[in-house]
Amino acid sequence: MLQSGNVPPHQLSTTGVEDEGLERLAGARTGGRPRILFVINSLTGGGAERVFSTVLRNSPAELAGIDAHVALLDLDPPAFSLPDGVTQHQLDCRHQLGRSIWSVAQTARRLQPDLIVSFLTRANVAAALAGRVAGCPVIISERNDTTAQLGHGRFPALARSIVRLGYRQADEVIAVSAGVGEAMRLEYGIAPNRVRVINNPVDLHAIAAAAAAEPALEVSADDVVMLARLEPQKNLPVAIEAFASSGWPGRLLILGEGPLRAELRGLGDRLGLGSRLVMPGYVANPHAVLARGALFMLASRHEGFCNSLVEAMAAGVAVLASDCRFSPAEILEVETPPRTGEVVAGNGGLLVPVDDVAAMASGLRMLEDPALRARLAAAGRQRVQDFAVARQVARYWDAFREVADRNRGAHAASGRLGSQLGSVP
Numbered sequence: 299m300l301q302s303g304n305v306p307p308h309q310l311s312t313t314g315v316e317d318e319g320l321e322r323l324a325g326a327r328t329g330g331r332p333r334i335l336f337v338i339n340s341l342t343g344g345g346a347e348r349v350f351s352t353v354l355r356n357s358p359a360e361l362a363g364i365d366a367h368v369a370l371l372d373l374d375p376p377a378f379s380l381p382d383g384v385t386q387h388q389l390d391c392r393h394q395l396g397r398s399i400w401s402v403a404q405t406a407r408r409l410q411p412d413l414i415v416s417f418l419t420r421a422n423v424a425a426a427l428a429g430r431v432a433g434c435p436v437i438i439s440e441r442n443d444t445t446a447q448l449g450h451g452r453f454p455a456l457a458r459s460i461v462r463l464g465y466r467q468a469d470e471v472i473a474v475s476a477g478v479g480e481a482m483r484l485e486y487g488i489a490p491n492r493v494r495v496i497n498n499p500v501d502l503h504a505i506a507a508a509a510a511a512e513p514a515l516e517v518s519a520d521d522v523v524m525l526a527r528l529e530p531q532k533n534l535p536v537a538i539e540a541f542a543s544s545g546w547p548g549r550l551l552i553l554g555e556g557p558l559r560a561e562l563r564g565l566g567d568r569l570g571l572g573s574r575l576v577m578p579g580y581v582a583n584p585h586a587v588l589a590r591g592a593l594f595m596l597a598s599r600h601e602g603f604c605n606s607l608v609e610a611m612a613a614g615v616a617v618l619a620s621d622c623r624f625s626p627a628e629i630l631e632v633e634t635p636p637r638t639g640e641v642v643a644g645n646g647g648l649l650v651p652v653d654d655v656a657a658m659a660s661g662l663r664m665l666e667d668p669a670l671r672a673r674l675a676a677a678g679r680q681r682v683q684d685f686a687v688a689r690q691v692a693r694y695w696d697a698f699r700e701v702a703d704r705n706r707g708a709h710a711a712s713g714r715l716g717s718q719l720g721s722v723p
Contacts, residue, residue: 333365334698335411337402337425339393339418340370343377345605346441349498350417351378356499356691369405371398371421395460398424406432413702417441423464435469435705437697440478442602462486470701472496472694474603477624494697498603499690500682505612509589515578520548522662523591523615525584525606528556528577530599533620533653535565537597540658542569546666548592549574553581588613593665598622599652604629607647608685611678616671617647618661620654631681646678 336354341347354361354368358381366384370376371391380386387405391397402424406414414436416425422438429436465471465486471493473479479495482488517523522541526532534552541550550571552562559577566575581587588594594610596619601607603625610617611629619626621635630644635651641661642649648664650657665671 331363331365332413332702333367333409333411335406335409335414336366336368337414337416337421337428338368338370339421340372340374341376341378341380342374345498346417346439347378348605349441351380352499352501352687353691353694354384355379355381356687357381357695360695367409367411369402371401371424393420395420395423399427402428403431406434410434413437413698415439415698419461422468423461426464426467429469430467435701436467437470437472437701438465438468439472439474440465440482440602441474442478442600458485468492469705470494470697472697474498475625475628477628478602481624496693496697497685497690498605498608499687500605500608500612500685501687502612502682502685505585505609508583508585509613511583511586513586513590514581514583515551515576515587517551517587517590518548519590519592520546521591522546522548522550522593522595523584523588523610524550524552524554524595524597525588525610526552526554526596526598528552528554528558528562530558533597533599533622534558534562536620536653536655536658537595538562538565538569538571538575540597540655540662541575541595542566542571543655544659544662546662549576550595551576551578551587551591553578553584553587555579585609585613588615591615593618593671594647595658595662596620596626597652597658598626601625608682611646611675612682614675614679616665616674617678618658618665619647619649620652620658621649622652629681643674645681647674 338347338350341351361381361383367387368380368384369387369389371389372393373390389401391401398420406428410432411434414425414429414434416422417439418441426436426438465488471482471488473482473493473495474497476495479493482493483490524537526534528534563577588610593615594617596604596607596617598620600623607617607619607626607629621627627635627649630646630649632642632644632649636642636649636657638651638654639657641657641664648661650661
């Protein structure tokens, strides 16, 4: 089950100046440089995986001063790479929670890290319990509306109970938005002083470069663009109905793939959109399409932190978004939520209630005004500077140092829990 060391230890980076602050991570446990074990389900092409990779790839000075390890729970093919100087441990947990807890606990026992940091729900539960086995502090990172996600499984109440138990073992929870942080407090009983909000880092330079490239499909300045997997969470029927009723002169381009393709195509045909509804599937460079369209539209039911919304603003277009849990209002800095039928202007775009076809159609009609779109786009480009990679990555490392300092010596007795997890398959 456990296949470790895909990157041999002798390939660890030893160059660069050590970060003096990281020396406070209690390196006495490992007898040398401080050791951090990062845990994530896999490096497939999801938003959390991209953020995880972005944080590590943009931390050369910090990684040069520590002994960094990454445990990948599953054998899924990677879409993102790890930087040099990181030892990779490929586990085979087969997408199962019990195997994940056992494998991460065994890895932590062997490595004796000074800190464990995890991303994604299953990895978070496994890491939090493994930290008690290894007797070291744990930071988990919550990326989405966990309650909404767990509501679709076979046993949602049991799943929420397991997550609640695991999350309460963590020393700190990094929430991707203030809304997610509030849900951690209210729905999972995490103490407020153990929740820290760090928004996703957005590579503004990479987006600008991608936006300047030639698009892979035809797009005009009259086209409305959406980036969305074709699944229920993205609420695409509402967007299609609003577009059809708005009288918008151009086309609706939905970039993404998913199980609802046939249903959405049928809806567009029934509404008379025909070729004005374009669903090209996955597009490798959506930013080139976004930058040449009229605006970006989001109709989601829930989001942890809406990367596509921020990326559209970074690409230089106005946005029209639903006021879903959790992040659109936070990103657009709208303090008072829109009421039914209402459209509220924010810092970079317009916000409408969730599931409100009439309000979304009104927003589209308002955004037919090129001057309004230009004003919102300019405000959006300024707003996204708050999510720049360097700023957000620095906040992650601040959290790592502070938690390790705060918990030095506090977990010495927690290794006794190891025998209690020994029977997990």
